[in-house]
Amino acid sequence: MSMNGTTSTGVDTRDRRDGTTAALARAGAPAVVVTDELRARYGSGDTEERIAVLGVLDDIAAERPAPDLVRDVGVELVRDALRSNDPRLVAAAMGAFAGRHLGDHDWRHGVVKLVFMGVPLAGVARLDERADDELARMAEDLAEEREAAGRPVPDDLRALLRPSVGVAPGAAAPDRPDPESADATGDAPGSTRPEGR
Template sequence: MNAGAMGALPEEARRRLRALTDEITGDPDAIAVRFPAAARLVARGPADPADPSGLLGPTLDDRVRAALLAALRDAPALSGRPDLLAEEVAALYRFGDSDEKRAVLRALDGLDVGAVAPELIDDALRTNDPRLIAAAMGPCGHRFLTAPAWRHGVLKCLFTGVPLAAVHRLDERADAELARMAGGFAVERVAAGRAVPADTWRLVGEDPETLRALTAEARSPHPDRRAAAERALAERRRPRAPG
């Protein structure tokens, strides 16, 4: 069990979690029952009051379930059998509810499950659930997604309102192609007379093609498009906090 991650739990909750992890280490099949019940048995809710929905990081129940997955990974019965671990993790995700799926995604970076990891991340990115998308673009997405898939994941965040602060190490991996894609997204929104999410400008930067297109839209004879372009250009110039 990660003592640091569980430090905020009351002693009774820590005791219950230790009992569950010990049980799973001795009998990996127990996770099929214990994983869904983990939040009820140990703890649930936000780990950070500033992040009540768990978009920017794991919730308490995510952390509890991550401890159960770590116990499964370390179970002697699964030693040298990454195929069995991958099979069990995939089943927990596929048959789980949204909270359970999110917990699997949050824990994937610390599990050796091979090709199952990108498959589960891709599945999450096909949904419109902001919590799953945010989790998929956390450390597991940074580690397992190819460059094209990762870029599309970042765009999915813009489409669904997931803050880019949820994307693990965004600035390290962002590139000119992502800026071009984000610029195209901004121009499409303006052409439809719709607002451009403020986070978009963190990606676009000073892309000249995007700025030319928005400037042209600001002269459009269509009032909705003109107003949307003017709002977008004003938002682009607004100072932003780093990160």
């Protein structure tokens, strides 16, 4: 096997491990088996491996809520990823699993951190459903900071603003979704705040 994880036959062993974990989940393996593998691979893995683990979590939660144990461990791993300074890892953390299971407080800060890092919000799962007045308020604060510093307000940030907020002349924000349509997941402890590092 080469140093990049590819065997002499050209098989990427990381892809094989990703498939194994997803297969365990699909086959209904005990949640403790799935979570032990996810936690171990995330804890010992490099960025690409951690992104793969987050992708497996997304697969698990894509169509239905994850089992309680998988959910708890998954939220722990997503929160850790959101503390990263690597935009790829932060973006991977805001997929289907986070859209379904991450608490409101952490989820909002994940969205704002992506904007702060210049990562498009197109990959944020359930953004339209979960965007609410508090996220709009946070977006307003960030937009005002950028304007005060003479920096442009990106389109993704402008789209998070409430319709009544005018950040730049002649640029109206789109209609906001009904806040009542957001998931009632509640704030989660150990939340993550965006950092400009």
